[in-house]
Every structure is written in C-alpha cells, then in structure tokens.
Amino acid sequence: MARSGRRPGNQDTRESILAAARTGFAEKGYDKASIRAxxxxxxxxxxxxxxxFGTKEKLFLAVMNAPINPAExxxxxxxxxxxxxxxxxxxxxxxxxxxxxxxxxxxxxxxxLSNEWTARLLRDFVxxxxxxxxxxEMAFDPAEADLRAALVATQIAGTIMARYVLxxxxxxxxxxxxxxxxxxxxxxxxxTDPMPEVFKRD
Amino acid sequence: MARSGRRPGNQDTRESILAAARTGFAEKGYDKASIRAxxxxxxxxxxxxxxxFGTKEKLFLAVMNAPINPAExxxxxxxxxxxxxxxxxxxxxxxxxxxxxxxxxxxxxxxxLSNEWTARLLRDFVxxxxxxxxxxEMAFDPAEADLRAALVATQIAGTIMARYVLxxxxxxxxxxxxxxxxxxxxxxxxxTDPMPEVFKRD
Numbered sequence: 001m002a003r004s005g006r007r008p009g010n011q012d013t014r015e016s017i018l019a020a021a022r023t024g025f026a027e028k029g030y031d032k033a034s035i036r037a038x039x040x041x042x043x044x045x046x047x048x049x050x051x052x053f054g055t056k057e058k059l060f061l062a063v064m065n066a067p068i069n070p071a072e073x074x075x076x077x078x079x080x081x082x083x084x085x086x087x088x089x090x091x092x093x094x095x096x097x098x099x100x101x102x103x104x105x106x107x108x109x110x111x112x113l114s115n116e117w118t119a120r121l122l123r124d125f126v127x128x129x130x131x132x133x134x135x136x137e138m139a140f141d142p143a144e145a146d147l148r149a150a151l152v153a154t155q156i157a158g159t160i161m162a163r164y165v166l167x168x169x170x171x172x173x174x175x176x177x178x179x180x181x182x183x184x185x186x187x188x189x190x191x192t193d194p195m196p197e198v199f200k201r202d
Numbered sequence: 203m204a205r206s207g208r209r210p211g212n213q214d215t216r217e218s219i220l221a222a223a224r225t226g227f228a229e230k231g232y233d234k235a236s237i238r239a240x241x242x243x244x245x246x247x248x249x250x251x252x253x254x255f256g257t258k259e260k261l262f263l264a265v266m267n268a269p270i271n272p273a274e275x276x277x278x279x280x281x282x283x284x285x286x287x288x289x290x291x292x293x294x295x296x297x298x299x300x301x302x303x304x305x306x307x308x309x310x311x312x313x314x315l316s317n318e319w320t321a322r323l324l325r326d327f328v329x330x331x332x333x334x335x336x337x338x339e340m341a342f343d344p345a346e347a348d349l350r351a352a353l354v355a356t357q358i359a360g361t362i363m364a365r366y367v368l369x370x371x372x373x374x375x376x377x378x379x380x381x382x383x384x385x386x387x388x389x390x391x392x393x394t395d396p397m398p399e400v401f402k403r404d
Contacts, residue, residue: 007381013287028275069221071273089359106285110315110316111318112368113312113363113367113369114312114315119367119368119369122368123368123369123370127368127370138347146371147372147376148372148386149387150364150370150371150372150373151373153360153364153368153370153373153386154357154360154361154363154364154365154373154385155356155388156360157341157360157363157364157368158355158356158358158359158361159356159360160354161315161359161360162352162355162356162359163356165315165321166314166324166325166329166355166359167313167321167325168329168355169348169352169401170348170349170352171349171352171355171356174285174349178400181397181399181400182349182353182392182397182400183353183356184242185391186357186388186391186392189387189388190384190388191240195383195384197383198380198383198384
C-alpha cells in the first residue's frame with residue numbers, strides 16, 4: 001500500500017486496520033482470520049487492534065458497517081420460553097430493520113447478495129457463529145441443529161427481502177404484530193418441532 | 203437514440219423493441235405498460251411486437267432474460283391435491299434453480315436485489331400477476347389471498363437466497379426431498395391453514 005509521508009494519525013491507523021481486516025476476513029473467512037495476522041498486515045501491534053476495536057467480533061462488525069450485533073441480539077431473542085422463540089426472533093429481526101438502524105442493516109443485506117465475500121462473511125458469522133450456536137444451545141439433537149439454523153435463516157432472510165427489498169404488499173406495510181403471528185409459528189417449527197420426515201429418524 | 207445509417211435488420215428491430223419495453227416496463231410497471239406504447243417508442247407497428255414476442259407476458263420474460271415462465275409453472279404447481287400444494291411449490295422452485303436454467307434464473311434473482319426496477323417488475327409480475335392470482339384461484343377468502351401470496355413469497359425467496367446465493371450448509375447441499383419435507387408444510391400453512399390470529403376474524 002502506498003503510504004503518505006506524514007505520520008499516521010489515529011484515523012489512518014484505524015483505516016489501515018480496517019483495510020487489513022477486510023482483506024483478511026475475505027481471504028480466510030471469519031473463523032480463520034486472526035487479529036494477529038490482521039495487525040501484521042496493517043503494520044501495527046495486535047494490542048492496537050484490540051484498543052481500537054475490542055474483539056474480533058467487533059472488528060468484523062466494524063468492517064461490515066453493521067449497525068447491530070447479531071451475536072448479542074439473536075441469543076437474547078432465543079432465550080426465554082421455548083414455545084415463543086420463533087415469534088421473538090421474528091419480532092427482533094423486524095424490529096432492527098424497522099428501526100433507524102434499518103437503513104444500514106439493509107445495506108449490509110443487499111451487499112451480501114451482490115458481493116461474494118460479503119455473502120461468505122455473513123454466512124460464516126451470522127449463520128455459523130451466531131444462529132447455529134444459539135440453536136445448539138436450545139438443546140436439540142445436535143445432529144439437527146445445523147439444518148434447523150439454516151431453515152430459520154431462509155424464513156428470516158426471505159422476510160427481509162420481501163418486506164424491505166422487494167416491498168411486496170400487503171406484507172411491506174403490515175404491522176409487526178400481524179407478521180409475528182403469521183411468521184412466528186413457521187420459524188418455531190424450524191426451531192423446535194419434531195420433523196421426523198426431514199431427519200429420517202428411525 | 204442514435205441510429206446507424208444502414209437499414210435495420212430483424213436483429214435491430216428486435217433490440218429496439220426490447221429497449222423500448224425495458225424502459226416502458228420500468229417507468230410504468232408491468233400492469234400499465236402497453237404493447238401499443240412500447241411499439242410506438244420503438245418506432246414499429248404493434249403487430250411487429252406481437253410477431254417477435256407474442257404476448258406482453260412473453261415480451262416481459264424476454265426483457266428479464268427469464269429462462270422459465272412463472273405464469274405457467276406456478277399454477278401447474280398449485281393445481282392438484284390442495285394438501286400438498288406447498289410441497290409441490292417448493293419442489294417446483296428448487297427444480298428450476300437446480301436445473302441448467304438455474305444460472306439464468308439466479309441472475310434475474312440477484313438483479314432484483316440490487317436493481318430497483320428489476321425488483322419492482324418481479325414483484326409486479328411474479329407476485330401480483332402470478333402468485334397472487336394462483337392463490338386467489340385456490341378459493342380462499344379473497345381478503346386473505348394477497349397476504350398469503352406474499353407470505354409464500356418470503357419462504358420461497360428466502361430459500362433461493364440461502365441455498366443458491368448465501369450457500370448456507372447443510373441446506374445448500376441438501377437433497378430436494380429433504381427440503382420438500384422441511385419447507386413444504388411451512389408453505390402449506392401460508393397457503394391453506396386457518397390463521398385467525400393473523401387475519402383477526404371475529
């Protein structure tokens with residue numbers, strides 16, 4: 001990278017770290033990228049990365065310009081009475097995209113659809129790191145948890161797409177209560193209902 | 203539009219009609235765009251548009267580079283025993299995107315997500331013209347059909363996104379039979395199950 005002659009200020013250091021992180025996450029995926037390697041690529045001490053961004057998770061969210069932290073919100077939504085977990089997850093997702101943070105959240109979502117590496121990172125982070133772990137912690141058959149998490153992702157992603165990207169009516173203007181009642185039980189089935197025909201238990 | 207000096211051949215006429223149709227559909231939406239106005243913008247007789255493209259529906263599919271015609275496939279999938287309509291719709295959608303036509307279908311899908319006018323046209327055509335009408339014909343309370351169609355769209359669009367765009371495992375590699383069993387009942391609920399809590403019937 002061409003460097004200007006002047007001594008880098010805080011903003012430059014922050015930007016160098018972000019650029020190295022963007023490349024590191026894109027090349028190695030969320031799981032394999034390390035703070036140490038990112039710091040080395042940015043030409044700074046790893047301690048400085050922690051100083052500016054905290055954890056790897058927070059560095060990733062900064063790279064993605066994510067306005068919210070799914071690693072906090074998803075487990076919160078899934079905690080509590082098991083039978084309403086699906087509805088709570090729908091309310092949480094719609095709450096984010098309906099909020100002022102929704103514009104930035106939608107930008108990340110759109111980017112994942114046109115950009116291979118954003119897609120990979122969102123998949124590695126949101127589904128693998130966050131959703132899958134949360135579903136595992138709900139104490140299902142571990143052999144089922146990964147597919148259940150992916151199925152939940154289909155309904156949540158499809159809802160964001162239909163409501164905020166395609167703006168399909170009457171869904172786009174529907175009240176969150178209506179959508180929680182419409183979508184909640186479907187997400188709940190993916191999360192907790194026995195699906196022997198899917199998992200071919202004997 | 204700048205015109206070359208040579209007399210337009212068939213290919214030029216076809217391209218002029220497609221260009222005019224692209225603009226006409228984008229500005230007016232599928233429903234309000236007319237063959238007559240498109241022909242006029244292209245500087246040709248409406249009969250020539252019919253000659254090259256057939257119906258407005260087929261002209262639209264040509265503009266979108268759509269490899270399949272949802273107006274034929276969706277009603278086919280929904281015809282037959284009502285209780286398996288959800289599963290048939292899932293199998294139909296996955297069948298298209300798993301087939302050799304899937305690459306082109308995915309290109310249309312991606313374009314709808316990054317391009318406002320493709321989004322509008324897909325919504326106006328696939329959901330409003332095709333899916334909504336097909337759901338209406340399944341003889342539900344007409345007051346419910348539009349929301350039911352939009353809900354079906356969330357699950358189908360989310361599945362395409364998770365399987366073909368984000369490639370979330372184990373869903374991306376799953377067999378169609380597994381996904382039909384996993385997703386079919388959820389689509390079925392949107393299509394035919396009583397949802398009094400959603401529609402607030404008295």
